[in-house]
Amino acid sequence: MSYYLQTLLLTIGINMILAFSFYVPFSAGMISLGQAGFMAIGAYTAAMLTLKLGLPFLWAVLAGGCLSGLIGIVTGFPALRIRGVYLMLMTLGLGEAIRVFLLNFEYVGGVSGLSGIPPKTNLTNLYAFIFLLVVIFSRINASQIGRIIEAIRENEEAAQGMGINLTKYKVLTFAGGAFIAGMGGGFYAHYARFIESANFGIGQTLELMIFAIFGGTETLWGPILGTAFLTLLPEWLRPLQEWRMFMYGLVLLAMMVLRPKGVIDKSLVRGVAHKFCGQKKND
Amino acid sequence: MKTLVMTDVTKAFGGVTAVSNVRLEVEEGRIHGLVGPNGAGKTTLFNLITGVLTPNSGSIQFQGRNLDGLKPHKRTALGICRTYQNIKLFKSATVLDNVMVAMPYRMRSAILQLAIKSPFREIREEKEVRERAGALLDFVGLYEKRNHVASALPFGDQRRLEIARALATKPRLLLLDEPCAGMNQAEKEPMVRLIREIRERQATVIVIEHDMGMICQICDVITVLNFGVVIAQGLPDSIQKDPLVIEAYLGDEKLGYDE
Amino acid sequence: MLPQQLINGLMLGSVYSLVAIGFNLIFGVLSLLNFAHAGVLMAGAYTSMVLISKWHLNIFLAMIGAMIFCAVLGMVVELLAFRPIKKEYHLAPLIATIGLNISIEEAAVKIFGATSIPFPKAVDTHILRFGPVQFTYVQILILGTSIILMLALHAFIKRTRLGKAIRATAADFQMAAVLGVSIARINVLTFVVSSALAGAAGVLIGLNFNLVNPYMGASIVLKGFVIILLAGLGNIYGAMYCGVILGMIEVLSVAYLSASYRDAFAFLAMLLILIIRPDGLFGTGSKR
Numbered sequence: 001m002s003y004y005l006q007t008l009l010l011t012i013g014i015n016m017i018l019a020f021s022f023y024v025p026f027s028a029g030m031i032s033l034g035q036a037g038f039m040a041i042g043a044y045t046a047a048m049l050t051l052k053l054g055l056p057f058l059w060a061v062l063a064g065g066c067l068s069g070l071i072g073i074v075t076g077f078p079a080l081r082i083r084g085v086y087l088m089l090m091t092l093g094l095g096e097a098i099r100v101f102l103l104n105f106e107y108v109g110g111v112s113g114l115s116g117i118p119p120k121t122n123l124t125n126l127y128a129f130i131f132l133l134v135v136i137f138s139r140i141n142a143s144q145i146g147r148i149i150e151a152i153r154e155n156e157e158a159a160q161g162m163g164i165n166l167t168k169y170k171v172l173t174f175a176g177g178a179f180i181a182g183m184g185g186g187f188y189a190h191y192a193r194f195i196e197s198a199n200f201g202i203g204q205t206l207e208l209m210i211f212a213i214f215g216g217t218e219t220l221w222g223p224i225l226g227t228a229f230l231t232l233l234p235e236w237l238r239p240l241q242e243w244r245m246f247m248y249g250l251v252l253l254a255m256m257v258l259r260p261k262g263v264i265d266k267s268l269v270r271g272v273a274h275k276f277c278g279q280k281k282n283d
Numbered sequence: 284m285k286t287l288v289m290t291d292v293t294k295a296f297g298g299v300t301a302v303s304n305v306r307l308e309v310e311e312g313r314i315h316g317l318v319g320p321n322g323a324g325k326t327t328l329f330n331l332i333t334g335v336l337t338p339n340s341g342s343i344q345f346q347g348r349n350l351d352g353l354k355p356h357k358r359t360a361l362g363i364c365r366t367y368q369n370i371k372l373f374k375s376a377t378v379l380d381n382v383m384v385a386m387p388y389r390m391r392s393a394i395l396q397l398a399i400k401s402p403f404r405e406i407r408e409e410k411e412v413r414e415r416a417g418a419l420l421d422f423v424g425l426y427e428k429r430n431h432v433a434s435a436l437p438f439g440d441q442r443r444l445e446i447a448r449a450l451a452t453k454p455r456l457l458l459l460d461e462p463c464a465g466m467n468q469a470e471k472e473p474m475v476r477l478i479r480e481i482r483e484r485q486a487t488v489i490v491i492e493h494d495m496g497m498i499c500q501i502c503d504v505i506t507v508l509n510f511g512v513v514i515a516q517g518l519p520d521s522i523q524k525d526p527l528v529i530e531a532y533l534g535d536e537k538l539g540y541d542e
Numbered sequence: 543m544l545p546q547q548l549i550n551g552l553m554l555g556s557v558y559s560l561v562a563i564g565f566n567l568i569f570g571v572l573s574l575l576n577f578a579h580a581g582v583l584m585a586g587a588y589t590s591m592v593l594i595s596k597w598h599l600n601i602f603l604a605m606i607g608a609m610i611f612c613a614v615l616g617m618v619v620e621l622l623a624f625r626p627i628k629k630e631y632h633l634a635p636l637i638a639t640i641g642l643n644i645s646i647e648e649a650a651v652k653i654f655g656a657t658s659i660p661f662p663k664a665v666d667t668h669i670l671r672f673g674p675v676q677f678t679y680v681q682i683l684i685l686g687t688s689i690i691l692m693l694a695l696h697a698f699i700k701r702t703r704l705g706k707a708i709r710a711t712a713a714d715f716q717m718a719a720v721l722g723v724s725i726a727r728i729n730v731l732t733f734v735v736s737s738a739l740a741g742a743a744g745v746l747i748g749l750n751f752n753l754v755n756p757y758m759g760a761s762i763v764l765k766g767f768v769i770i771l772l773a774g775l776g777n778i779y780g781a782m783y784c785g786v787i788l789g790m791i792e793v794l795s796v797a798y799l800s801a802s803y804r805d806a807f808a809f810l811a812m813l814l815i816l817i818i819r820p821d822g823l824f825g826t827g828s829k830r
Contacts, residue, residue: 085575089771093813144412147384151373158371161333162385163359163452202764210640213633246648252641257626260634266375 006123010191012231013126017184018204019211019223020133025177026217028170029153030079033088033205035181037095038068040200042182043189044108047117050190057120061186068182072175080170095205103197113196114189121191129183130224137220149173214255216262219269226263284347286311286456286487287332292341294327301327302511304341309456309504314478314488316502316519318495320531324511325491326368329458333365334358345456360387362455366445366462368491374434378425378444381433382416385451416451423447423477439470446477450486457481459490463497475501495532499523507531545674547797548790553681555789556688557750560743561762562769562781563695564736570712570776571732573632575767577639578619579740580759581646586612586741587661587748587758588650594662601664601683605745609738615646616737620730643759650756658755661748684746691742692782695735699778708732712776768812788812 018039025032042064049060075094082090108114140146151159152169160166189195208227215226233251237244255263289307293300302324309315317325330336332343334355343350345361353361364385373381388408420426423443428436433444442462449457459478463471471494478501482488492498498505499519507515507522509531515522522528561583568576586608593604623638670677699705710718711728719725740759747762748754769788773780788808795807 085775086771089768090813093809096809097813143409144383144386144388147376147380150376150380151384154373154375155371157335158367158373159384160335160355161359161365161367161371162448163356163364163387164384165354165356206640210637213637217633242652243648246645246652249641249644249646249648252644253623253638254641256634256638256641257623260627260631 008232008235009123010121010126012228013123013130014121014184014188014191015208015211015231016130016224016227017126017133017187018181018208019215019227020130020137020220021177021179021181021184022208022212023177023217023220023223024137024180025174026212027153028149028173029156030170030174031084031088032079032091032174032177033202033209034075034091034093034095034098035177035208036200036202036204037098038072038178038181039185039188039204040098040102040195040197041068041071042185043195043200044102044114044185045182046186047114047189047195048108050118050120051114051116057118057190058125061183061190064186065179065183068185069175069179072178073171075178076171076174077167079174080167092202092205095200096202099197099200102200109196111196113194115194117189117193117195119190119193121187126187129187133180134220134224141220145169210252213262214252216259216264216268218261218266219264221269222262222264229263284311285309286346287489288344289328289332290342290344292328292331292338292343294324294331294336294338300511302331302508305508305511305513307506307513307516309487309489311487312482312485313503314482314490314501316498316505317489317491317508318493318498318505319508319514322510323508325508326460327511328508329365329460329489329491332358332456332458333363359452359454362453363458364449364452364454364456365458366442366449366460368460368464370441370445372433372441372444372448374432376433377429378420378431378433378436379413379416379429381444381448382419382451383412385448386412386416387453388412419447419450422450422480424473439466442466442474443477446481450481454486457486457488459488461491461493463492463494471497495523543797546676547793549675549677549681551790551793552786553684553750553789554793555786556685556692557743557746557785558762558765558769558789559782559785560688560691560739560746562766562773562785563692563778564739564743565763565766566770566773566776566778566781567708567732567736569770570778571708571715572624572729573629574624574635574639576619576624576733576736577636577763578623578643578646579639579736579766580763581643581650582612582615582619582737583740583744583747583759583762584650584754584756585615585646586744587754588654588744589741590745591659591661591748591754594664601745601749604664605687605742608745609741612741612744613734613738616733616740617730619737620733624729624733625726647756647759654756656756658753661752661754665749680749684750687742687746691739695739695778698735704728704731765808768809772812772815 018035021035021038022032042061044064045067046060046064049055049063050057055063079087079090102108104110148159148164148169151162151164152166156166185200192199211227211230212223214230215224216222233248234244237247240247259265285308287307287309289305292302292305294302305324305328307328317328319325327336331338334350334353334357345358345363348361350358373384376384417426417429420429423446425440425444425447428440433441436444446459446462462478463474466474475497478488478490490498490502499522502519505517505519505522506513507525507528514527514531515525561579565576565579568574568579589611590601590604590608593599593607594601599607619639619642623642624635627635627638665679665683668679670679670682699709707718707723707728708731710721711723711725715725718728743762744759747758765788769784770781772788773784791811792808799807
């Protein structure tokens with residue numbers, strides 16, 4: 001496999017994980033724009049653990065994810081009462097706060113960033129994790145928990161009225177998104193080998209939000225395939241040279257006009273499942 | 284025994300008092316009507332009972348237990364559930380999912396169980412829940428449409444789905460907020476029957492409705508509210524003749540049979 | 543020192559206000575976060591630059607020219623990214639405007655190059671002194687233009703029929719439609735007004751910082767986002783005040799704290815305020 005292809009697939013994989021981290025809280029109705037901050041926590045933690053303590057790669061990444069998840073739990077509570085656009089701002093601010101903190105935290109490199117991170121991320125461990133995510137969340141979505149999350153997204157008041165503990169599930173999904181972003185950060189750090197706070201800014205967050213929404217947030221396939229498509233798109237547009245990104249913008253625009261729910265929506269997945277898997281799960 | 288006892292309950296928002304010193308007692312197994320002109324505070328009472336709102340003063344007791352400070356979802360677990368005036372279904376979920384999600388399901392808290400893949404146990408519980416949900420849908424007459432998306436249902440069906448969903452929580456006290464609003468006479472008939480059948484199943488019901496005819500038909504006791512204050516309470520016959528009640532309605536609606 | 547910083551903050555803030563007002567206007571009427579606002583702002587800057595350096599217009603005419611161009615560009619944005627998408631889809635228009643914004647920015651890159659270009663000299667460099675503070679002509683122009691535009695907007699919204707129609711649509715678009723307001727036309731009009739303001743802001747920013755580059759709009763619109771949340775969504779006048787407040791906070795934090803914290807500080811300050819007052823400083827408490 002060529003180096004170019006390998007790099008491409010690694011980038012796609014990491015982006016998939018991050019887009020997924022946006023999708024998880026989104027499926028419970030929370031738009032979190034702070035995922036880049038959680039990614040940073042995961043990245044720096046994992047990198048420091050492998051660099052300074054010589055911890056095995058997978059454990060380091062997991063630790064990074066867990067720390068992000070923990071912070072996700074803590075910040076998930078104040079996020080409970082905030083709605084919609086205001087939550088976007090709060091999480092955006094949170095992400096920025098994390099980034100600025102890391103920028104000034106000399107112990108992890110400060111302005112100069114962290115370099116010399118061992119290149120431990122490979123296609124196997126990366127895609128194994130993605131596979132795990134897909135399997136676990138498929139099961140979650142098809143279960144009672146999936147219904148609960150959907151109910152919370154559709155109508156919080158009624159969900160609460162039907163006995164659903166909003167606090168528990170909202171904090172859990174928020175922290176889950178943070179955890180996944182942290183894992184993505186850990187993988188990123190051991191791929192890029194050098195990280196600095198500028199890697200984890202608003203641009204990153206917006207990018208992964210675009211991947212997820214473009215792909216479609218009704219099903220977990222949306223963020224996965226949407227990310228793949230949008231990461232590959234600039235490559236496919238290379239023949240256009242300077243007009244490459246111009247066309248990229250237009251494709252984004254066109255897709256949102258043509259398929260406002262995202263490229264992949266529930267009915268598409270049901271249709272595909274019906275054709276290929278014969279019997280549908282639901283009756 | 285009294286299922287619900289509200290004592291001197293007052294709720295004010297800023298300068299506006301929604302309900303004031305309300306006393307309400309609901310006997311077990313009864314269908315209790317709650318009527319009054321628009322803005323009388325009926326839905327506010329429901330919100331206070333379910334815990335969405337907290338009273339400024341007074342207490343609410345359910346089956347002898349004080350509900351003070353108890354969060355809404357915990358009250359549902361105790362057995363209080365409601366439907367909504369403006370239908371709050373989970374629109375993009377299927378009819379079946381709407382009901383299934385409301386079921387108190389042991390698997391809910393077993394998030395870890397999901398990760399530790401034991402598909403067999405989950406499948407059996409899932410099947411039981413699905414069957415029970417199906418039975419509930421059958422009860423309200425929506426079994427055939429169980430895989431339809433909730434938002435695609437006609438209006439009357441949506442109201443019935445809300446009731447099925449509320450019943451899924453295994454309520455002892457069911458609060459119906461204008462279940463017949465927007466229905467014509469023909470559509471109300473099956474709803475009346477449904478409410479009676481719910482009472483057969485040992486649930487106590489409080490119904491908010493504007494159709495006095497319907498209320499007097501199905502309710503055992505009626506409480507009349509106006510401007511947040513209870514102005515009359517008693518059997519349907521005496522309520523219909525009560526001068527205070529008639530006066531309260533003259534300015535807002537005609538007393539008697541609705542269209 | 544302090545009075546001068548306050549004046550500088552006022553300058554910067556008034557430009558932020560122009561951007562935030564336009565952004566909030568679109569949000570209030572169309573419930574849309576218009577990311578293409580950034581590209582429009584940048585287009586204003588570049589257009590005026592071209593008008594001044596190639597066609598030798600004076601700054602006033604250049605600004606008017608830029609505003610007209612941006613108004614038209616705004617109409618294009620509405621036509622392509624907003625109108626074709628059904629209102630029930632909340633996030634699709636957002637991404638659509640992001641996509642369109644990318645295209646606008648990249649078009650500028652193609653035409654003008656990706657690096658920053660100095661803004662042509664359009665105003666004399668005299669300095670007026672009033673006691674402890676001093677104004678350059680540029681600063682007077684910025685403040686003056688902002689004030690005039692905001693007054694004009696105020697008059698438009700409060701006095702004219704169209705302005706009232708906009709307010710009605712922002713408050714309750716279904717009711718407005720029932721009362722005979724053509725929602726489609728109001729949407730276009732809102733975009734036109736907002737984009738014109740953004741264009742003017744772009745010119746003023748170019749004048750102030752003496753620099754334009756294709757990506758200049760992004761960070762400013764992001765601040766605009768923060769401002770409108772602080773001000774209360776849909777609240778035009780709140781956006782006016784909060785823009786100035788942000789300008790002050792930024793200038794003061796650079797002067798008295800640390801320059802590297804500038805942007806983050808604005809965010810954090812806003813965050814704190816929102817935690818205390820979740821509906822924004824001037825919010826009405828209505829949900830959006």
